[in-house]
Each structure stands twice: as structure tokens, then as C-alpha cells.
Amino acid sequence: MDITAVNALNYEDFVSIFGNVVEKCPIITAAVWSRRPFVTLNALEAAISEFIDDLPESGKEGILRCHPDLAGRDLQSGTLTRESREEQARAGMDALSSGEASRMSRLNEEYKTRFGFPFVICARMNDKANILRQLTERCGNERAVERERGIEEVKKICRLRLQGLVLCDAPNKL
Numbered sequence: 001m002d003i004t005a006v007n008a009l010n011y012e013d014f015v016s017i018f019g020n021v022v023e024k025c026p027i028i029t030a031a032v033w034s035r036r037p038f039v040t041l042n043a044l045e046a047a048i049s050e051f052i053d054d055l056p057e058s059g060k061e062g063i064l065r066c067h068p069d070l071a072g073r074d075l076q077s078g079t080l081t082r083e084s085r086e087e088q089a090r091a092g093m094d095a096l097s098s099g100e101a102s103r104m105s106r107l108n109e110e111y112k113t114r115f116g117f118p119f120v121i122c123a124r125m126n127d128k129a130n131i132l133r134q135l136t137e138r139c140g141n142e143r144a145v146e147r148e149r150g151i152e153e154v155k156k157i158c159r160l161r162l163q164g165l166v167l168c169d170a171p172n173k174l
């Protein structure tokens, strides 16, 4: 699908295709539909980013709370979205040793207790070791710092999900 086809979508199809570029936050996609036509994929990504940046702190924290824990109960119970399942698998979250899994679980709980929202990182840009290192380090940050850092990671996840939806078809249309 190229950007011309994206701009031609009605809002039902737009939300149906792009509704999970920000995990479990289709309202963001539904809202930015009004900003079409998007000149490029980057313009669509920028519209999403601007919508997020304009939210109050509670809205940003709400977005973070829609993200499943890495190697958490959703992964264990098979209830991850397709996108999250693929992302977590690529980062090796489904192949942790029992020691690594219990460390992830403990650190995730510590992080959530401290901040009131989950640790979010773009799994596709990190491996297992770096995720554990980042989780350990970021637990020591201030809440405001982690709110912004988590949103930065949400935007990276969103960019990669958008590229998978719009660019991946492009090579087929030689």
C-alpha cells in the first residue's frame, strides 16, 4: 500500500489497517485520519507523534498502560496482539531462561510499582541483554523522565509498525 492508497481510505478501513500502530490505542489512528491527505508516510507518523505530544501527562501514561509487559502474562497466556507477539519473539522474550524470566518479572513489577505504568521499550531495536540492562537502569529514573522516555519508545514502535504496513508492499509494486 502506498501513501496515495492510504489517503483514499475511509476512516473505517484506515482504523482497521492502522489502528494498532500504537498498541491498543486506535483512538490515535481514528483522530489523525482527519489530518489526511498525508504527503508521505513520515507525515502520517508526524501527525501521530503530534497527537501524542499534545496529550496531558495522564493521556501519555494511559498510552503506556496499554502496553503489555515484556515476557509478561500476556505472552505467557498467548493473548498478545500479533504485532507485540512478533516484536517480543524477535527480542527473545519467549525464550528466556527461568532465571531471566523471573528477573524480568521482578523488575517489571518494581518499575510498575514505582511509576504506575509499565516499562516500555522498542523490542525490535533491542536484544534480550539490552532490554534487561535498560529496565534495570531506567528503574532509577524520575517519573517524568520515564514518562517521556516510554513515549519515545512508543513512537519508535509506531514507526516500525507503520513501515511494515506501508513500505512493505512497495517492493511488490515494481
Ligand SMILES: NC(=O)NC1=NC(=O)NC1=O
Pocket: 067, 068, 069, 070, 083, 084, 085, 087, 088, 118, 119, 120, 121, 122, 123, 124, 157
Ligand atoms: N512493554 C513493552 O515494551 N512492550 C513492547 N515493546 C514492543 O516493542 N512490543 C511490545 O509488546
